[in-house]
Amino acid sequence: MKMTAFLLLTACLHISAKGLSQQITLSEKNAPLKKVLKEVARQAGISVVYDETLLSTFAPVNIDVKNVTVKEAMDVCLKNQPLAYVMEGKRITLVNVMPERVADSSITVTGRVVNETNEPVPGATIRIQNSSLGTAADGNGKFTIKVPNSKSVLIVSFIGYDSKTVAISGNTLNVQLKPSQTALTETVVVGYGIQKKSVVTGAISSVRAADIESQPVTRLEQVLQGRTSGLTVAASSGQPGSASSVRVRGITSFNNNNPLWVVDGVVVDNGGIGYLNQYDIESVEVLKDAASQAIYGARAAAGVILVTTKKGKAGKMTVSYNGYYGTSAPAHKLKLLDATQYATLRNEAVTNDGGTPVYADPKSFGKGTDWQAQIFNNHATRQNHEISISGGSEKSTFYTSFGFLKQEGIVASAISKYERANFRLNTTHKITPWLTWGENIGYAYDKSTGIGNTNNEYGGPLSSAINLDPITPAIETDPALAAGAPYKDNAVRRDAMGRPYGISPVVGQEITNPLAYISTRLGNYNWSHNIVGNTYLEMEPVKGLKVRSTLGAKISFWGDETYTPISYLNSSTISPRTSFARGQHQGYNWNLENTVSYTKSFGLHNLTLLAGQGAYMENRTKDVTVTFYDIPADNFGDASLNFKSAQANRISDGNEGIDHRVSSLFGRINYNYGEKYLAEGILRRDGSTRFGPNHKYGVFPSYSLGWVASKEGFWPENKVVDFLKFRGGYGTVGSDDIGDLAYLATIGSGRNYTFGNGDGEKYLIGYSPNAPSNPDLKWESTSQTNIGFEATVLRNITVAFDWYNKKTNDILQKPRIPYYVGAIDNPAANVGSMKNSGIELELNYHNKLGEVEFSAGGNVSYIKNKVTFLGNGVKTLADKQERFQGMPEIVRTEVGQAFNSFYGYQSLGIFQTQQDIDNYVDSKGNKIQPKAKPGDFRWADLDGDGVITDKDRTFIGNPMPSWTYGVTISAAYKGFDIVVFGQGVSGNKIFQGLRRLDITNANWQTKALDRWTGPGTSNDNPRLTDLDKNKNYTNPSSFYLEDGSYFRIKTLQIGYSLPGTVTKRIGLQKIRVYVMSENLLTITKYTGYDPEIGGTNALSIDRGIYPQARSFMGGLNVTF
Template identity: 30%
Template sequence: MKKKSFLKFWTTTQLSKLSCILFLCFITGLNAQTRSIKGKITDDTNTVPGVTIKVKNKPTTAFSDENGNYTILAAENDVLFFSYLGYKTIQIVVANQVTINVKLTEDATTLEEIVINAGYYSIKEKEQTGSIARITAKDIDKQPVTNVLAAMQGRLAGVNIIQDGGTPGGGFQIKIRGRNSIRLDGNEPLYIIDGVPYSNESIGSTNTSTGLPSQASPLNSVNPNDIESIEVLKDADATAIYGSRGANGVVLITRKKGKSGKTNISVTASTAVGTATKFVELMNTQQYLLMRKQAFINDGIPISDTDYDVNGTWDQTRYTNWQKELLGGSATINDFRTSISGGSETTQFLISGNYRTEGTVLPGDFRYIKGGILSSINHTSLDKKFKISFSGNYMAQDNLQAATDLTLTARYLAPNAPALYDSNGNLNWENDTFENPLAPLKSTYRANTNDLVANSVLSYELLPGLEIKSNFGFTDLKTKEVRTIPSTIYNPVYEVGSDNSLLYLNLTSRQSWIIEPQLRGFKNFGNHKFDVLLGMTSQQQRTERLFQSGIGFANNNLINNLASAITKNTTNSDTFLYRYQAFFGRINYSYNEKYFLNFTGRRDGSSRFGPGKQYANFGAIGAAWIFSKEKFNPENSKMSFGKLRFSYGTTGNDQIGDYQFYDTYGTTGANYQGIIGLQPTRLYNADFGWETNRKLELALETGFFKDRIFSTLALYRNRSSDQLVGIPMPATTGFLSLNANLDATVENSGFEFSVRTLNIDSNSFKWSTNFNVAVAKNKLLSFPNLSGSTFANRYVIGQSIDIVKLYQSKGVNPQTGLYDFEDLNGDGSITAGDKQISKDLSPKYFGGIQNQLDYKNWQLDFLLQFVKRDNYDYISNVPGGGPVNQSNTIGDAWQQIGDQSSSQLHTTGLNGAAVSTYYRYIESDAVITDGSFIRLKNISLSYDIPLQATTNVKCKLFIQGQNLLTFTSYKAGDPEFKFSGFLPPLKVISGGMTLNF
């Protein structure tokens, strides 16, 4: 063979062999690439359908099905990416695994994906031009609370919430960016539940609920665990679309809905114990008796036969801590809830039920029971054009409490007072020397409330980018309040019969409906985007109230039956009809996803104002600039996000009640020849109009390191004018005041700062922090003829409307032993004109810091709430020396000339000068104390029990706590609690379990 032919043959042969080898390698590699990988994808509670699974650097892609299962072909050295909207993308090396189960975690720092509910529309957080604060079910579900307002405390910048007491079913105070209205009842925000306005008006009566520091919160009817998210709208851009109802902010409550995927059943059961947070440090028996005896010496009188605490009738060595005795019990709280949800891509459903019982720390069989059911269904047509949703919630409450709060009694009782029960187990009256504090507990307060909230939303896409929608809502609330005062509360020695027993009854019914048709159009023109919304609102609310009382019953067993009363009275019976109509619109424009403009407007009509004043216009403009997308900020910059936003606009306030501009009449109650007479109760004022609130805000939002550090700094100024108040009238008119618009202006200004950080983010450990603080200042800018009005002793121009005017204390005069005060008006005597010292009781700043830690199957979450403010408080309204226990700090009282003491001389009450100076003392700056505190508001520790991968059951154990620790220098009880004479909010420790299957 020739050399050339041989080389050709060898080359051909070798190439054939090489081709065979390469072909075998290819087949082997192909077999490696086509290995089947399976698994299931879940989040904290459910399986997740629709997750994208992609092989890195290859076109292979798969999706999880409705049960979260997936199958994909991959090789050992391949990397799988798992991604889903709102969750962190996870990457896993296949290695030798054939089953890869994945648990997705929410990505709280991805602004591109977080969608905010702004009421009539939704918007991505990065694109919002207004100020909206938000918490989700992730935060709410970790708190053992019965009212959603308690779950919001310390978590939202600029939202100040105070719980009015530890009695179940009590009320809350909420102020969003301060107090706008001079009227105390004109500062409530607007509540919207799934698009339905929910009245913030109290459903109770002061005649029946006297055992509570405030009337029941209307949001007691909302189960916190049914809530998906809460958005609080604060500035003009966010609130102006609600017009006259948005002056004090808007609280949007969105309840949970079903999700597509397999049917999921969830069951949660928990048990909790509640106890009083803090007691006042009072005198022990020795200190108390020394105080009492010194008072008799100072007054120069002997101890009498009726001074049982010091004359030897009561045991002089006995000591009882009455706060622990009367308020130191444990309130047992049981909570059970269950839900079932699921559905297909077109139809989703959810049904949930809840049942909760709460006891009290007071002696006796008192309890609060609430239970309800929530149902929702959402449906979308196959062509995605038609959508319909419906949700309904029904809640029933049964609240039985003592009509008398024992907090003051527990503070005032002498520490050597007798035992509560005698040797036979009956109430001890100690031979008619002791008013047993348990006797008033036979007087009870009972409230039964049934509440229905339902709504439905229908929408249809007429054309691409053009949608018509309508919202329908209905609420129906009925409550019955009963307060009984049986004759058995009195000492038997007085022989008070059942013919002196009393019954107070309140029946309130409130129904409302709302219809809101809307038309929305949206269109993109290259980098230009337009979103236009037009709509109208028609709403009606009808309230009926009946207040009755009964005196005298044949038997106390009949006391709850008004028909059995000897004397029956109808103290009030009325019907209120509120009608509201509005037209609203929004135009949103954006360019190149960097520049945003938002225009909102609303024309409101309210039946609460007179002819010619019923309609008013409100509107706002908001603008935002995402400067981080400009060329001067490179893509690899440490600043991942930067935005400036601005807003200005007006909102209104019609929280004045119904028929306030009319001439109104009431019955005299007097019967003349069979006719009940009428008497005028209010004067007509046709000029009665809206309060107006002008809001201005400038804010900076920044994110660093892919938004792992994200902060918001907002500066704001709100001015409220045309104040709806009662203008004083001359007594000769027969009326104390005339409802009118006063040309007074109140300003709230300040700044809010919030920051969230993702400190550690690894496969096994995650740690994130949320911090917020608000610094606020309230000021009365103007008030015409203030010095000549009846408000002259209440307000000062240039100062807060939350001030108290006080005497200036000079301490104890070492010569007289009495409290001394500055004669500020120079008239030579101490009179009311000397109350010129102003102290602002509104918080100087407040906020919270939350930490969330996840380690494998463990989750720890805790929140520290802090407030800087002054408190106006005192422990006793009786001078030291009387038969009332006192703070242990007044033991070192003045006794003789020359003594240097912080407390004046003790008196039994016969020293008129000492009594007078004491009452000036508790109206002086001496009782202004630092009420600042840091509180471990909430802590939650949970553990996901690892179960076999083949089972669909998930089990979580948890321990939760509320109001656990408080760090403060405040001595007069709980520093957060305003009403010192009532039981403060409780410390609650809860434990339970959640099953999902």
């Protein structure tokens, strides 16, 4: 035998005492070696690693032993076989033993096998292709092997990694293995720990660094969209730096539905995650069911998202650069009427009401002004640069990074920008073999300018561009007109050449020339500094027992500076005096957690215990705002340095927040038997300052079970299902999101009154009760049942399926009370319940097809939401209504319906003739719509009383998607790689409310060209009318609802990595260049800017949302 075999056999003598102590009883005749090894592994509670393609070539085994050690059993199994084995911990690695002599042309090759983070892979198998000869890597990943000649090819493999074929290019090789995407041996982050995915009993989805880094985003939540099942992410605005709405398994409450974000153990709010740089993220775990969430108890009702940042690794220091630069443009523009079309339709609307045409010659206006072209930027720049440095020794490791991001908005770029600079430092220090100290600190400074009103029909550049008439010029260039009214007013805004911006004579109120509006906001900005981090001390006095204390904090400073010049935008929008406002705010949150965990294995029994205590404080804020009026300055720069205003012209305001404190005790027990039978139990007790002594504390338990069926002895040998695990759980989590001191009766100021008349009157400051107390106010609770399974099929396909049923009870809200009670506000109470149920499916495939490495993955989720209780005798929820202009509420929450569903009149088509109107009668023969005219909507008389009233309104659509899905396809070939990622939703409606209804002269989209103009011309778009006596346009109705389904190619990236032989010659580890696009294609029937419309209380209401940009970029990744 050669020296390698000797070393392997010597290593066998140093296997763990625990492994040797296991007693093996086995009797087989002429049995396949694989079967015998599997039984030894099962009885010993260990794993055996081998090359499956070679194992079948060895001779059958005859064995008959009773109560022998693992070593004795292995020696019998491998007797007269050309095999040796290495046992490290609970893993045995089998390798072929090479003959002593090889051909004279043989050469000796040495090398090292490492993983994706350049850590050694002990026990990796190195085999000569088309041969049964091979060896194994030692504890440092190093190996030595003799090969027949220089043309030999090696196959390197290890469990949980993709095999790699390596050509002999010299006497020394460095081989890097990539983790197999289908390996269920990977770990996932759970609350206060890490678990093997194969033994997790909760519903947890993960997003890894490779996916996070493949998509250019300004905020972390944007990259999670479509990446995992059960998670709905919708942009609230396409403005750079804007946050998105994030929902885990739907709407859970009438209140805050934002998930709990935990970054390296520090709790941060949804808006606060903007400080994170995507290249610093190692992984994101979404805890979706109560069994996994319950460890966070009181604040986990809306779901939990765990973010883990990158840490340093012992070894050579690594320096990496990631960056891209590109441009953005609107992916879609509205089809609006040009000036000729507008004048023609305005004439028609007036004449339909019996008036005289307004415009004598519509064609004379030509195309007119394209207001969208005036504000959209087709070449908005965006860039991101990040440098990270990591490394360390066995005692200390570090990871640090510096990043800079800058992005221009595609709408009104002069006042739509976002910049962020960030820094991160993560370190760990092994002070003694049993004591470790570490810290994780992130800092970010951001500066943003915004266009003001977004998703708002009341002004702002976007709403004005949609509604302003195209006849008005962007800039008035006619000297005669510019010298007259209204331009002779000195406060009219002008361009750099002194020409006045056009003012519409027919469209007014908040709808103004967007160029003039932009000129009044130049220089205004918002800023923030965010520091989020923690420091911890961990002791392991005895093996398996860990004591950890963690102190985390978030410190924030933010503010804004706004200058308002004297301006005249139209007769309704006038600013008669200058002002400069400066706001400064600060916030401070902290949390202290102490945990004790103990892990012990005895035989096939594996047990982990966790106990912990936590204290949390948030909302410690201070706010100061000062406004200076009549500043002698005409631009932001001068105003920000000039505060020459009289004391009487200064207004200041300030306040301090009320501390929100939570104290907690929690525990968890994890048990599994041979990683086959799994059980977990969690109990958490939280106390909150938001509740009185009667119900200050809440208890939140959960339990879950799992069964790995594929590990059973009766599981048949097959090549189809490699792994199968069933799991289920039930638990309860809570929420205290009702505001501070809500259980108390408080007194408020500002209730002032004037006594007396004339000279004797007195103005007195008054106080009165805010709301009655409720000492029985208690926790809102959400219970959830989850059943699912995970499987690996055909070695390359992983499947995960979940069904869940989630119910929230005792929902915190403020139900209305009669005014005669005397309180200004409504008291807080636990009234209401809601249910969500759904299914989720995740599929992933990974394989190497020849020289092409191919992966495909997808996820799909279905959810159904229903309100089940609003109080005794209460049918509808009054305080969450959304209105549109002068209409009654357009959404309603009612028992038996989805939360905030669209509510309005149902159109049955359009009356084509007077005969149709005459024939639409009630049971007594009376006309239901006697004032209607041909071209008007026929409204459904749902209550059958023969009159169209508010009682005929009904639920006409759900704003929440029933289905959400995402798909990723990637391939790599000889240095080239491509990744395509798409996502979409289905089953929801969008309320398209882009036009100002109270401004009859507002412009229309071109779908108005398909209006009803006579019998048979349209059954969808009514006639044009300003008087609108039938309320075709002013009724909330199905007319405004459109299909919100869409599919979007979110990211397409094509890259090329230089060969290792080239990068080594220039002293680099890796160079990759790439090009990519974002929002390349959106397939939808929706006629607005963008079908992706987030929101707080109600999704899918489009009042003029800032659209998503289509971007094209080039990037570079370099590792030194």
